[in-house]
Amino acid sequence: MKTKIIAKLHEREGFVSSQELCDEFNVSRTAVWKVINQLKEQGYEIEAVPRKGYRLLESPDRMTAAEIRAAITRPTGEMGNEILSFDTIDSTNTKAAELATAGQPSGLLVVSEEQTSGKGRRGRSWSSPFGKGIFMTLMIKPDIQPNHASMLTLVAALAIAKAIGRMTEQADVKIKWPNDIVVNGKKVVGILTEMSAQIDYINHIVIGIGINVHNEDFPEEIKETATSLYRETGVHFKRAQIIAAFLEEFYHDYQIYLQTEDLTALEQEYNACLINCNRQVRVLDPKGEFEGIARGINPQGELLVETTDSNGNTCVRPIASG
Numbered sequence: 577m578k579t580k581i582i583a584k585l586h587e588r589e590g591f592v593s594s595q596e597l598c599d600e601f602n603v604s605r606t607a608v609w610k611v612i613n614q615l616k617e618q619g620y621e622i623e624a625v626p627r628k629g630y631r632l633l634e635s636p637d638r639m640t641a642a643e644i645r646a647a648i649t650r651p652t653g654e655m656g657n658e659i660l661s662f663d664t665i666d667s668t669n670t671k672a673a674e675l676a677t678a679g680q681p682s683g684l685l686v687v688s689e690e691q692t693s694g695k696g697r698r699g700r701s702w703s704s705p706f707g708k709g710i711f712m713t714l715m716i717k718p719d720i721q722p723n724h725a726s727m728l729t730l731v732a733a734l735a736i737a738k739a740i741g742r743m744t745e746q747a748d749v750k751i752k753w754p755n756d757i758v759v760n761g762k763k764v765v766g767i768l769t770e771m772s773a774q775i776d777y778i779n780h781i782v783i784g785i786g787i788n789v790h791n792e793d794f795p796e797e798i799k800e801t802a803t804s805l806y807r808e809t810g811v812h813f814k815r816a817q818i819i820a821a822f823l824e825e826f827y828h829d830y831q832i833y834l835q836t837e838d839l840t841a842l843e844q845e846y847n848a849c850l851i852n853c854n855r856q857v858r859v860l861d862p863k864g865e866f867e868g869i870a871r872g873i874n875p876q877g878e879l880l881v882e883t884t885d886s887n888g889n890t891c892v893r894p895i896a897s898g
């Protein structure tokens with residue numbers, strides 16, 4: 577009932593009468609009053625006026641299902657059809673994968689205030705301090721070929737870049753291929769996509785996203801390269817609004833991706849966000865490092881790097897994300 581009352585208070589600009597809440601949710605006035613008091617204890621500012629009812633003045637920066645749903649303003653399809661919100665968890669990716677295996681339908685979103693074993697790419701850990709960031713995983717079960725799945729991490733990167741761009745308005749939000757989001761040149765978002773599949777069939781994909789939102793400082797080993805939305809803008813954004821914007825953007829771009837199972841129709845938009853486009857990059861290829869000019873991605877999400885040999889001949893090499 578708490579979630580429903582929050583939704584009702586969000587929906588209404590003005591007052592919601594106690595009677596209306598009692599009638600709609602089939603509970604007593606005392607029960608409503610208790611819930612309102614619990615919400616106040618959780619940081620909701622609610623004005624209570626006799627004979628008028630309750631009015632929501634301010635909601636806290638919480639990542640509950642109620643707050644995320646209330647912030648959604650565009651279609652999200654199945655994305656976030658179930659939202660599980662934790663105070664603490666080992667890893668939202670691990671939880672989402674477990675639930676997927678146990679039969680949870682596609683679209684589940686798992687969110688946590690902190691992670692005790694947050695996972696990063698290449699076996700690294702992901703710093704996940706309580707209340708400072710968004711630690712979330714979207715689980716999907718797409719009916720696509722497994723070898724097309726790696727492109728979904730670029731779809732997610734584009735969606736999160738657009739969501740952050742929308743929220744922060746003027747911040748310089750860019751994608752560092754394949755899926756890091758940087759603001760003013762420093763990393764704000766990391767994405768870890770994991771898949772469970774057979775040779776020709778995907779069981780599930782978990783797209784894990786870590787966003788540095790309120791952090792004022794960072795552990796020694798990442799403090800030169802990491803930043804947060806707060807550090808770059810001076811604003812403490814409501815995390816539920818960022819999550820809602822991500823679900824909207826991801827759903828939109830995912831529909832486009834599904835039409836061709838590649839990035840044909842998203843390539844141009846992605847490339848416009850690419851931080852290194854038309855700049856010199858160093859490619860750490862296992863067969864040997866080399867330098868070239870990044871020319872953007874192709875429809876498969878590979879980075880096209882133009883190299884020039886000693887005779888001045890140029891060639892474009894597609895680099896797959898690994």
Ligand code: BTN
Nearest residue numbers: 667694695696697766767784786
């Ligand atoms: C990276 O190394 O850049 C990827 C970091 C991904 C971190 C997120 S936080 C939510 C989700 N759960 C995890 O354990 N990892 C991802």
